[in-house]
Every structure is written in structure tokens, then in C-alpha cells.
Amino acid sequence: MSATRGSDGESAKKAVLSLDKVSKTYGEHNVEALKSVSLDIPEGSFACLMGQSGCGKSTLLNLIAGLDKPGAGRILFDGQDLSGLSDESMTKLRAGKIGFVFQFFNLLSTLTVKENVELPLELNSSMGKAAREKLVIETLERVGMGARLNFYPAQLSGGEMQRVAIARAIIHKPRLLVADEPTGNLDSQNGESVLALLKELNRDHGQTIVMATHSSEAASHCDFVIHMKDGSIVNIDE
Numbered sequence: 001m002s003a004t005r006g007s008d009g010e011s012a013k014k015a016v017l018s019l020d021k022v023s024k025t026y027g028e029h030n031v032e033a034l035k036s037v038s039l040d041i042p043e044g045s046f047a048c049l050m051g052q053s054g055c056g057k058s059t060l061l062n063l064i065a066g067l068d069k070p071g072a073g074r075i076l077f078d079g080q081d082l083s084g085l086s087d088e089s090m091t092k093l094r095a096g097k098i099g100f101v102f103q104f105f106n107l108l109s110t111l112t113v114k115e116n117v118e119l120p121l122e123l124n125s126s127m128g129k130a131a132r133e134k135l136v137i138e139t140l141e142r143v144g145m146g147a148r149l150n151f152y153p154a155q156l157s158g159g160e161m162q163r164v165a166i167a168r169a170i171i172h173k174p175r176l177l178v179a180d181e182p183t184g185n186l187d188s189q190n191g192e193s194v195l196a197l198l199k200e201l202n203r204d205h206g207q208t209i210v211m212a213t214h215s216s217e218a219a220s221h222c223d224f225v226i227h228m229k230d231g232s233i234v235n236i237d238e
């Protein structure tokens, strides 16, 4: 199934991500979490995954972010087949091209806002200290957190923590931003501001985003909604 009806036509945007009959079964309890899922995500789109708890949203996001491997099928990311990559190459690709935002933020509590956001650069880039610092501050300003550089996560609201987590996920300018229920742990006001930020990143910076959500309000910000049920895609609404 394609995320855009015209994806086979000449005017279709290039798919940054293509899944071809991807399946995933979790070993111990033999749960078929994904059943032969095929999907194209066009470059620059804001896609949303919806469906009941347990339908396979997080499983799908983990596979496309390279955090886990499919049991069968192919995942092409930026023209590269993920299933053929070693763990080391996968880690490298993820560090360069993919950002992940989690429901529970996953910030390191002993590091400040600035240090949390700088971490991916320290691990993966040859940038000098001054250039890193400049990029960290610019990115935090872009997500509206320029006034909280030296705060610790415990000193922030949930919405602010998620903004910092988004800054950390986009600091290396990833081709793809994956967000698993980024507003799931936020009140409605904080949720709205995080959604507005994601929307802005997509609209003004062309950031491709795939987001899982339970909220139809969140889904209304997306270009298309992929509805899942029992490990399959049942419909795509544009």
C-alpha cells in the first residue's frame, strides 16, 4: 500500500522510505506483530500511524528507525536496504540519518538541557566544540527552549522536556524523524505546542516525520493517516 495515491505517477515525490511485505513475529510468545506490511513514505511528508493498542505501531516505528529487524520483507531507507546491514552499519546510519522521539522523553537526568542535546554530536561528529555549542543553541532556540539551556530535565514541564527531546532528535538534521506517541504523556496544552513544533519542522524545514498517536487531534495535523489493525494496514486517509 502506498501513502500517496499518485506515488506511481511522474509527479509523485520520491519515497524516502519503502516497506515491502514486512513482517515481524516476536519470538517467545510467537506474537505476529506485523503481517506483510507494504508502505511508501514520500520525502517531506508528515505521516501518522493510528490504531488500537497492540496493533503494531511501535513495532513498525522501531523497524523503520533501525532499532529492530524485520523477520521477513525489505525496508528501503534512502535507497539502502536495511535488512542487509550489520548492527554497526545500522547504528551508523541511525546516528546520521534518523531521529527518534519517545513518549517518555528519555532525557538523561544528570545532564543539562544543553548537554542532552549535544550528546548525539559528541558521539558521532567531528565538529569542534565551538561549532557544536553554536548548533546546540540554535537548535534549542528553534524549539523555543533557548532560555532553559542550563536547566536539568527535572526542572522542566513535560512539554518542555519533549521540546528538548525533539531538539536532540533533529540536531544532526536527520532525513527522517520518527515519533512514538510524542504527546501521549502530555496535557492538551503541552501536547498542542509539541504538535505545532512538529508541524513547523515539517512545513518550514521539509522534515519528513512518521508519528504514532492515539489522538485524532494530533492526526489532523498530518498529511495522511495510516490506520492499522492487528499488524496490518487497513486504510490510508489523505
Ligand SMILES: Nc1ncnc2c1ncn2[C@@H]1O[C@H](COP(=O)(O)OP(=O)(O)OP(=O)(O)O)[C@@H](O)[C@H]1O
Residues within 6 Å of the ligand: 026, 027, 028, 029, 031, 032, 033, 051, 052, 053, 054, 055, 056, 057, 058, 059, 060
Ligand atoms: N518484545 C516483545 N515481545 C513479545 N511481544 C511483543 C514485544 N513487543 C511488542 N509485542 C507484542 O506485539 C504487538 C504489537 O505491539 P506494539 O508495541 O507494536 O503495539 P502498539 O500499536 O504500539 O500499541 P500501543 O498503542 O499500546 O503503544 C502487541 O501484541 C505486543 O504485545
Ligand SMILES: [Mg+2]
Residues within 6 Å of the ligand: 057, 058, 059, 180, 212
Ligand atoms: Mg506503541
